[in-house]
Amino acid sequence: GNSVTQMEGPVTLSEEAFLTINCTYTATGYPSLFWYVQYPGEGLQLLLKATKADDKGSNKGFEATYRKETTSFHLEKGSVQVSDSAVYFCALSNAGGTSYGKLTFGQGTILTVHP
Amino acid sequence: NAGVTQTPKFQVLKTGQSMTLQCAQDMNHEYMSWYRQDPGMGLRLIHYSVGAGITDQGEVPNGYNVSRSTTEDFPLRLLSAAPSQTSVYFCASSTTPGGWQETQYFGPGTRLLVL
Numbered sequence: 001g002n003s004v005t006q007m008e009g010p011v012t013l014s015e016e017a018f019l020t021i022n023c024t025y026t027a028t029g030y031p032s033l034f035w036y037v038q039y040p041g042e043g044l045q046l047l048l049k050a051t052k053a054d055d056k057g058s059n060k061g062f063e064a065t066y067r068k069e070t071t072s073f074h075l076e077k078g079s080v081q082v083s084d085s086a087v088y089f090c091a092l093s094n095a096g097g098t099s100y101g102k103l104t105f106g107q108g109t110i111l112t113v114h115p
Numbered sequence: 116n117a118g119v120t121q122t123p124k125f126q127v128l129k130t131g132q133s134m135t136l137q138c139a140q141d142m143n144h145e146y147m148s149w150y151r152q153d154p155g156m157g158l159r160l161i162h163y164s165v166g167a168g169i170t171d172q173g174e175v176p177n178g179y180n181v182s183r184s185t186t187e188d189f190p191l192r193l194l195s196a197a198p199s200q201t202s203v204y205f206c207a208s209s210t211t212p213g214g215w216q217e218t219q220y221f222g223p224g225t226r227l228l229v230l
Binding site: 032051 | 205217
């Protein structure tokens with residue numbers, strides 16, 4: 001079946017530091033990959049996505065590249081801000097078999113950015 | 116557009132009580148789903164629906180019922196609440212039933228405490 005593994009958190013950084021949150025996945029076929037973000041007290045919202053190998057998703061200074069050879073979709077940002085403090089979820093969706101259209105999530109990584 | 120709305124925001128139940136978590140969307144989305152979020156476990160799919168009158172089980176369906184009589188509404192029923200159902204519940208929707216590349220839109224969540 002499908003599975004997503006994220007790096008253990010929490011992650012604590014100073015403002016303007018470089019961020020990497022690792023994500024690897026297991027899936028059959030050609031899944032779509034997503035990063036969702038959850039700000040305190042809110043629901044999840046899409047941060048970025050990639051739907052085929054070598055695609056790069058980007059939004060709000062965040063980037064992630066779909067690497068099929070390493071089954072990874074690591075999230076990066078060059079300079080984080082306090083407002084980036086949130087929980088970040090890596091997820092995949094697969095067109096195949098019984099997984100059709102459903103999201104499989106990683107466990108989430110808590111990011112705290114200090115001034 | 117209000118997007119995806121959920122009520123109530125917070126609920127306390129006693130073991131054995133029943134209740135319905137409401138979810139509605141005004142985007143004319145065919146696909147709707149319910150997830151529960153537990154610490155360190157990401158989000159897990161409870162039930163989903165690919166259109167009015169069609170529902171199916173997700174990863175953790177036991178103790179929950181759903182129905183989909185209209186495109187807009189997708190209520191989740193707890194039949195006999197148990198402390199293990201203490202969680203945060205999120206409803207989500209997307210445009211196409213098999214839209215494995217589609218963004219899912221999440222509601223703000225319902226926090227449930229079962230004593």
